[in-house]
Amino acid sequence: MDKRFSNLFGLTEEEAIALLETPQEQVGEEDSRYIAAAHLVNFPTERAIDALIKTVKSTDTTLDNRIVRRKAIESLGRLRAVRALPAIRACLGENDVYTVENAVWAIGEIGTEDADILEEIACLLEKPGQLHRAIVHVLAKLNYNPALNRIRQFVDADDEPTASAAISAVCRFTGDFSTIGGVVAFLQHPNVNARRLSIQDLIDAGYYAAIPDIARCPVSVVFRLRGIRFLAEAGILQADLTFHDVQPALDLAIRDRPDELTLVHEYDFPPSVEFAIGELYQTDFGRCYLAGKTLLEAHADVAGEALLATYTNGASNDYGAHYHVIKLLGWLRYTPGYELALASLHNPMPQFRKSRAAAAIALGEFGDRRAIPELKRCLDTNIWDLKYAVLMSLDRLGETQACIAAIDDEDWLVREKARAITRSQPRLD
Known part of the structure; x- marks a missing residue:
């Protein structure tokens, strides 16, 4: 786990747990249960996991508590807390679409081969108003092939990140990459989230032919380097790539000159x-x-x-x-x-x-x-x-x-x- 930001909140494990378990109406103006739930990801202990699970099981329906529960679910996912699966799974049936989305994501991080849980997630693809990208992503990540036909319906979704995930998942499940160009095209979408998430979808599909396109994509270099690295390792593992093949794109990304990228915006007139x-x-x-x-x-x-x-x-x-x-x-x-x-x-x-x-x-x-x-x-x-x-x-x-x-x-x-x-x-x- 990346520990670079572990001290930003200045809380000990005991302080974070105590704050998280404080009733919302008793929390001081300078404190935040949300921050406590986020900070506990830095403490992979039984006590921290117990406190997060307790928060997820809370029945308080106020907006503040719903937000804290979502963060607690996320932290449990980042901790890959297997014993939290029952509590997280119970959230799949809730009406709050963001809580459901976080629960699906967390299950994907923890991992499971339980067909009942995976089918329950797949059924959410038919739920009106639900956010579908995370669902598609997790079903593909956990290799739940029975969801393939239900995922296909989203390859032309109006929401670009959902369409990108669906195309990637279909290519991955079928082994037919004839449509993967649709994901590569999203690297040049005007919407920054579509560009960022398409890199993840290319990683998921293992499509290392996109490395040069990722290098030129105008998003933060952090996203590009992650994509290049993952895909380079996949290509070299398959003996389809060598470092010599990857080096030009990697050099370009780390050099990061704006005139070497494929820009997606333009000015109507020269700016000051x-x-x-x-x-x-x-x-x-x-x-x-x-x-x-x-x-x-x-x-x-x-x-x-x-x-x-x-x-x-x-x-x-x-x-x-x-x-x-x-x-x-x-x-x-x-x-x-x-x-x-x-x-x-x-x-x-x-x-x-x-x-x-x-x-x-x-x-x-x-x-x-x-x-x-x-x-x-x-x-x-x-x-x-x-x-x-x-x-x-x-x-x-x-x-x-x-x-x-x-x-x-x-x-x-x-x-x-x-x-x-x-x-x-x-x-x-």
Whole structure:
């Protein structure tokens, strides 16, 4: 389980349990039972699981408690708490569509081969008003083939994420991938959720031919790298791919230049610097990348100063904008941003993790060899994409000898990248 965010709420296990079990009307203004339910995912203990199950079984029908129950169900799913299955299954018959959706998702995370439970989930496909994507996804994930014909009805659903999941599931169940292009097409959908979720559906289908398309999809690099990695491993396991096949797409994704992506938005008229800077704060990274491309191509003479100003005014605390600011300073080779990139390379805050790889790429673009020792220090981390970005920048700075240290790295993608860079260099044993 990823522990990067485990201390963000500042609660001990005992405090979280006590808060979760406090009646809603007695909860103080500064406290939140929802946060307690979320935080208990960091404690895979019997006590935490008992408290979450008790919350799921609560009969309080107020909106506040329904929201807390949904989060408790989610936490039990993340904990893969098998003994919580009966309590979670009981939620499948509820009227609250979001509670049902969370219950289905949690069962998918925990896993089951119980045909009765799987059929109960499949029957939800016929329930009017229910959210169907999670149902389709879980039925495919748990290989419940008897649901195939019921899933087929959603391949043309108006809701794009549901249609994407249905196409993926049908391809997976039948072995016929003639329609998988419909999922690949969603990588270029204007709706950011459709783009993000189509990557998951391509992972589920094991369709590694989509790796280059995923690399160019304008969503956060976190989603793209996850998809590329999963599918690369699937393709290599089948002996259909080698690292040489995957490397161009992986390099493109980690480099993450906006002009190398296939953008899905466009402007009606050329925007001002101020407008483009503001777009870097959008939650739809497709808009962020369009703004970045505009800053590089139309405002390169003034963008650097504007980026440093927005960093001071807001991006330093906004992890999405922070990422784009750091990358763009590197692409612009705006030397006043060098120290900021260097500081970002070692930022310990978990929410700024992807900015560390962005900083590594930016330092390679600045071309200042003083960064080499700082880059080499990052080869000792356990963050694979940071190490990969470091190798790319060391190579760009002409420091290929330093990459030899990563030839025996614990991560296979980092090892292969180091070998690709140093193939013509002597091995230092």
